[in-house]
Structure formats: structure tokens, C-alpha cells
Amino acid sequence: MTQTYVQFQDEARDKVVAIFPGTMEDDPQPLDAYPVQGMLDGSDELVLNYLNPPITPEMELANNTATRNSLLSIATLAINPLQDAVDLDDATDADIALLKKWKQYRVAVNRADLNLPNVIWPVPPV
Known part of the structure; x- marks a missing residue:
């Protein structure tokens, strides 16, 4: 699976608020360069909810x-x-x-x- 470079809402890491293009190999910026960044599988529910938010x-x-x-x-x-x-x-x-x-x-x-x-x-x- 493809890993996706994301930023979370907060330290709870239960909501993705941004997705960045590329991978760690493309942009070797350390994950701690900005607060609450990380890598998730592209098919992770948090990533999918960010891309297709539930209808309120x-x-x-x-x-x-x-x-x-x-x-x-x-x-x-x-x-x-x-x-x-x-x-x-x-x-x-x-x-x-x-x-x-x-x-x-x-x-x-x-x-x-x-x-x-x-x-x-x-x-x-x-």
C-alpha cells in the first residue's frame, strides 16, 4: 500500500486535516518538522474521511x-x-x-x- 504524508488535527491523531503530495523519499523532511505529522496508509479510514468527508x-x-x-x-x-x-x-x-x-x-x-x-x-x- 502507498503511504500518505499527513498532518493531524492534534496529538490525538484521530483526524487528518491535510494531506501532502509525495512520500518521505520525495521530501525527506523529518516528521517532527511540523506538529502532528505522520504517515498513514492511503486506504486508512482517516485518509478516506479527509478526502470524502461524511455529509452533515x-x-x-x-x-x-x-x-x-x-x-x-x-x-x-x-x-x-x-x-x-x-x-x-x-x-x-x-x-x-x-x-x-x-x-x-x-x-x-x-x-x-x-x-x-x-x-x-x-x-x-x-
Whole structure:
């Protein structure tokens, strides 16, 4: 396995806060040149958690909020011309039915619980 040159958060050495390129052979700087440096296997859980940090509830909420806002925008873009046709008494029966489906979809998207780790988003009308 490849050894990875790392810096730990503190003396507990239970969290990696930086990874340096190269190996000790490439950069023969002593491990004690800076505080709490060391070598770990590249597949060590501490290294992997640094490279791919776990998603926090705050990150999940932000992602879900962005997805919701995007879906609401898409729905609004579909609804507006259909609503215009209704307002101008130019809508077909198919337009009216599709408008209702898009509005129901938009309401369902808006009601999604954004705090869930895996939001199940409604399917848009076709």
C-alpha cells in the first residue's frame, strides 16, 4: 500500500486535516518538522474521511433545498404558459388538465421534508 504524508488535527491523531503530495523519499523532511505529522496508509479510514468527508445534516439540508428550488423553478416554467392560455381563454382541455397536474406537482415538491436524508421527490407530469 502507498503511504500518505499527513498532518493531524492534534496529538490525538484521530483526524487528518491535510494531506501532502509525495512520500518521505520525495521530501525527506523529518516528521517532527511540523506538529502532528505522520504517515498513514492511503486506504486508512482517516485518509478516506479527509478526502470524502461524511455529509452533515446541514449539507444534506442545503442540497435538498437547492434541489427543491430547482424543481420548483422547472414547474413554474411549465405552469406559466399553461396559466396564460387559461387566463386568455385560449386553453384546450389538455392544457387545463396538464396545468392542474403541474400545480399538484409543484405543491408536492414544496411540501417535501427537506430534513430527510433521502428525500423522495415527486415525479413531474408528462
